[in-house]
Amino acid sequence: xxxxxxxxxxxxxxxxxxxxxxxxxxxxxxxxxxxxxxxxxxxxxxxxxxxxxxxxxxxxxxxxxxxxxxxxxxxxxxxxxxxxxxxxxxxxxxxxxxxxxxxxxxxxxxxxxxx
Amino acid sequence: xxxxxxxxxxxxxxxxxxxxxxxxxxxxxxxxxxxxxxxxxxxxxxxxxxxxxxxxxxxxxxxxxxxxxxxxxxxxxxxxxxxxxxxxxxxxxxxxxxxxxxxxxxxxxxxx
Numbered sequence: 444x445x446x447x448x449x450x451x452x453x454x455x456x457x458x459x460x461x462x463x464x465x466x467x468x469x470x471x472x473x474x475x476x477x478x479x480x481x482x483x484x485x486x487x488x489x490x491x492x493x494x495x496x497x498x499x500x501x502x503x504x505x506x507x508x509x510x511x512x513x514x515x516x517x518x519x520x521x522x523x524x525x526x527x528x529x530x531x532x533x534x535x536x537x538x539x540x541x542x543x544x545x546x547x548x549x550x551x552x553x554x555x556x557x558x
Numbered sequence: 559x560x561x562x563x564x565x566x567x568x569x570x571x572x573x574x575x576x577x578x579x580x581x582x583x584x585x586x587x588x589x590x591x592x593x594x595x596x597x598x599x600x601x602x603x604x605x606x607x608x609x610x611x612x613x614x615x616x617x618x619x620x621x622x623x624x625x626x627x628x629x630x631x632x633x634x635x636x637x638x639x640x641x642x643x644x645x646x647x648x649x650x651x652x653x654x655x656x657x658x659x660x661x662x663x664x665x666x667x668x669x670x
Contacts, residue, residue: 474656476656476658549601
């Protein structure tokens with residue numbers, strides 16, 4: 444079946460612009476996660492949704508970052524007034540639920556470059 | 559805060575060798591541990607998930623073990639092939655939250 448999809452795959456934007464990154468999880472997966480990965484590092488957690496409820500946003504670096512999942516399926520991560528330090532790979536993952544038995548499945552990521 | 563460390567950072571082996579990748583974590587209160595493979599420009603592929611109550615998991619030429627009390631996991635790759643060349647990431651799902659905490663990865667190169 445279809446895996447996690449993300450769009451766009453690549454995004455180049457100028458400093459100060461807003462960007463919206465989209466994640467379409469695996470059908471039936473109620474848990475959705477956003478991570479950010481810098482070059483040479485492992486992914487770092489940003490935020491987590493259970494259905495449409497954002498249950499953990501402790502990893503969002505500042506208030507320029509926000510995320511939503513209004514219907515409990517597709518999620519959008521928005522970065523306002525982008526800065527060069529926001530350049531990274533943004534990864535989305537989904538799982539059937541959250542807990543010990545449930546694998547997280549990752550999408551291909553969105554490579555964001557802020558010039 | 560859960561800290562995950564992977565050793566070595568990079569490894570180069572000739573084809574056919576068996577090899578071991580190491581992962582250690584600081585907080586033993588975990589739900590599970592996952593091993594991922596990352597290929598350049600692509601997503602993360604889940605290789606194995608070990609639940610906190612399990613000691614090991616096997617898939618084909620891969621075997622992952624978990625010693626929760628000592629905060630260690632190993633990924634064993636048997637009879638390595640050039641197609642195994644990739645970065646291998648260890649990730650821990652702690653009881654205290656929803657996130658996976660990742661190590662920085664081991665970059666593996668298998669030469670023909």
